[in-house]
Amino acid sequence: MKHLRFLNKYFYKYKWWIIPGIFFVIISNIFGVVPAQVIGHAFNLITENIQIYHLFAGFERQSIIYSLFSYSLFYFGAIVLVLYLIRGLFLFFMRQTIILMSRHIEFDMKNAIYAHYQKLSLGFYRRNNTGDLMNRATEDVNRVRMYVGPAIMYTINTAVLFLLIISSMYSVNATLATFCLLPLPVLVVTIYFVNTLINKKSEEIQQQLSRLSSFVQERFSGIRVIKSYVREDHTKKVFAGESEAYKKNSMGLVKVQAFFYPTMLLLVGLSTILTVYIGGKQVISGSITAGNIAEFIVYVNQLTFPVTMLGWVTTLIQRAAASQKRINEFLELKPDIVSGTMELKSFEGNIRFDQVSFTYPDTGITALKNVSFEIKKGQFAAIIGRTGSGKSTLANLMMRMYDVDSGNITIDRHPIKNLQLGPYRNQIGFVPQEVFLFSDTIKNNIAFGLDQVEQQEVEMAARNAAVYQNIINFDLKFETMLGERGITLSGGQKQRVSIARALIKEPGILIFDDCLSAVDTKTEEEILGNLGRIMKGKTSILIAHRISTIKNADVIIVLEDGQIIEQGTHQELLELNGSYKEMYQNQLLEEESTTATEL
Ligand SMILES: Nc1ncnc2c1ncn2[C@@H]1O[C@H](COP(=O)(O)OP(=O)(O)OP(=O)(O)O)[C@@H](O)[C@H]1O
Numbered sequence: 001m002k003h004l005r006f007l008n009k010y011f012y013k014y015k016w017w018i019i020p021g022i023f024f025v026i027i028s029n030i031f032g033v034v035p036a037q038v039i040g041h042a043f044n045l046i047t048e049n050i051q052i053y054h055l056f057a058g059f060e061r062q063s064i065i066y067s068l069f070s071y072s073l074f075y076f077g078a079i080v081l082v083l084y085l086i087r088g089l090f091l092f093f094m095r096q097t098i099i100l101m102s103r104h105i106e107f108d109m110k111n112a113i114y115a116h117y118q119k120l121s122l123g124f125y126r127r128n129n130t131g132d133l134m135n136r137a138t139e140d141v142n143r144v145r146m147y148v149g150p151a152i153m154y155t156i157n158t159a160v161l162f163l164l165i166i167s168s169m170y171s172v173n174a175t176l177a178t179f180c181l182l183p184l185p186v187l188v189v190t191i192y193f194v195n196t197l198i199n200k201k202s203e204e205i206q207q208q209l210s211r212l213s214s215f216v217q218e219r220f221s222g223i224r225v226i227k228s229y230v231r232e233d234h235t236k237k238v239f240a241g242e243s244e245a246y247k248k249n250s251m252g253l254v255k256v257q258a259f260f261y262p263t264m265l266l267l268v269g270l271s272t273i274l275t276v277y278i279g280g281k282q283v284i285s286g287s288i289t290a291g292n293i294a295e296f297i298v299y300v301n302q303l304t305f306p307v308t309m310l311g312w313v314t315t316l317i318q319r320a321a322a323s324q325k326r327i328n329e330f331l332e333l334k335p336d337i338v339s340g341t342m343e344l345k346s347f348e349g350n351i352r353f354d355q356v357s358f359t360y361p362d363t364g365i366t367a368l369k370n371v372s373f374e375i376k377k378g379q380f381a382a383i384i385g386r387t388g389s390g391k392s393t394l395a396n397l398m399m400r401m402y403d404v405d406s407g408n409i410t411i412d413r414h415p416i417k418n419l420q421l422g423p424y425r426n427q428i429g430f431v432p433q434e435v436f437l438f439s440d441t442i443k444n445n446i447a448f449g450l451d452q453v454e455q456q457e458v459e460m461a462a463r464n465a466a467v468y469q470n471i472i473n474f475d476l477k478f479e480t481m482l483g484e485r486g487i488t489l490s491g492g493q494k495q496r497v498s499i500a501r502a503l504i505k506e507p508g509i510l511i512f513d514d515c516l517s518a519v520d521t522k523t524e525e526e527i528l529g530n531l532g533r534i535m536k537g538k539t540s541i542l543i544a545h546r547i548s549t550i551k552n553a554d555v556i557i558v559l560e561d562g563q564i565i566e567q568g569t570h571q572e573l574l575e576l577n578g579s580y581k582e583m584y585q586n587q588l589l590e591e592e593s594t595t596a597t598e599l
Pocket of ligand 1: 514
């Protein structure tokens with residue numbers, strides 16, 4: 001329950017919703033209780049006057065008594081109707097304040113969670129799966145909303161109604177009131193237990209449902225693999241198995257519910273029978289009127305709904321507390337990467353690594369060991385090495401996606417940690433190894449890093465990335481939609497759109513993480529030629545596997561197992577006669593053998 005204290009600030013913020021809300025609950029309940037008394041009076045009117053009416057049988061006066069009688073009943077009916085209408089109006093206001101407040105809190109919380117997620121670093125996203133992140137921002141917030149809205153509303157409602165009804169009952173007759181209320185504790189306890197059971201079963205169903213939807217989602221994403229391995233029948237069987245478990249759980253829940261409602265009605269019926277029996281005795285002894293019995297029956301029925309709600313409300317509160325705990329766990333997390341305060345006035349693009357070591361915190365893999373190098377402003381640097389040697393890690397550290405374990409990284413002679421993070425990252429044009437394009441138009445994908453953009457700039461970036469011709473061949477050109485609702489680009493086209501996205505920023509440092517792998521050599525040359533022109537005087541870093549891509553670099557860094565083993569220009573490295581030369585010769589041999597087979 002202590003986790004729900006977090007929500008108090010929202011109650012305070014929306015105090016002018018909740019205070020009137022409580023007021024409306026009280027008024028609506030008063031107008032809900034008074035009709036019972038009017039019904040009691042109407043009942044008394046009937047029992048007292050019916051004999052008089054029969055006494056005048058055969059006389060002309062009987063019709064006058066009849067019209068008086070029916071006029072009074074109509075009058076009582078009208079009063080009850082008006083009272084219920086007023087109650088209805090206040091119920092409307094009650095929902096318009098409390099439930100509306102809950103929607104505002106839901107909105108605020110979702111925004112706060114999303115904003116907080118944005119601040120957390122890459123490591124956080126690696127540690128937590130997407131499903132969990134989504135659930136906390138949607139399902140958990142929804143459960144909390146059920147607490148700040150319906151649960152609070154029904155709790156206040158039940159408390160007020162209980163107070164009003166019980167005091168009205170006792171003001172009429174204490175004995176009858178006590179007997180009427182006797183079955184209620186049994187009802188409350190039964191509801192509590194059955195509700196716990198229902199809750200447990202619902203949770204199981206919910207879990208099974210998420211298992212089922214994750215299964216379906218994954219199989220839809222991997223439909224190509226399923227079809228090519230002819231695993232349709234197998235997946236069908238697994239799906240049927242999961243569905244069967246879901247069906248079984250649901251049927252279990254239906255059974256409990258089927259048992260619950262009749263039991264509840266039985267207990268309410270028992271209350272009514274007791275009211276009639278004990279009430280009848282009291283009428284005979286003259287302590288109450290027959291109208292009071294009618295009044296009590298209305299009270300008992302009015303109590304039924306709030307009592308059944310009690311169990312439900314308890315569940316809502318328990319669930320909300322569990323959800324709020326999960327939400328708080330994330331909200332209390334501090335970002336691993338904290339922005340520095342130093343403003344980079346004139347950005348040059350000098351990068352220096354000094355004895356840098358880094359271990360990924362989540363896997364414990366040491367990706368870099370004592371790495372030192374310097375890339376000067378305007379240089380074209382290349383990083384090469386076997387897969388898993390730490391190339392992408394270098395790029396991650398340059399962008400300060402992670403902080404180093406030991407050693408220093410300096411940018412323009414300032415420790416990277418001192419720089420303001422946003423403006424610094426804005427200076428970098430990064431093209432990741434795994435291209436990610438949003439389900440949006442090509443234009444918006446290219447212009448992603450900028451707030452405002454001209455069509456000409458987008459076209460120029462596309463030209464420089466050698467993808468312009470491909471784009472204008474689509475019917476909608478730059479307005480072509482990508483992703484689920486749009487077209488699918490080829491691997492090479494995706495890479496080039498991603499390159500255009502980095503180039504349009506006119507960055508101070510450009511980092512290409514092996515993003516030319518799906519591009520043919522001719523297009524690669526064209527892109528590299530364009531880069532030479534655009535990045536003149538600026539720093540470019542190319543991570544690559546093909547030596548042909550990087551042989552013109554000013555400096556080539558050769559990584560192996562997280563360490564720099566060789567460093568220099570293409571010529572210098574060849575002269576070293578080491579790993580680089582071996583790699584180069586192997587690649588030359590591969591090229592020769594492919595050309596030979598092609599011939
Ligand atoms: N986010 C991560 N969390 C944990 N370990 C990681 C992460 N990224 C990479 N690693 C590990 O760090 C090591 C270096 O990986 P890195 O991606 O830097 O290599 P790479 O040289 O870029 O490889 P490739 O050429 O295959 O892209 C690998 O052993 C890898 O398993």
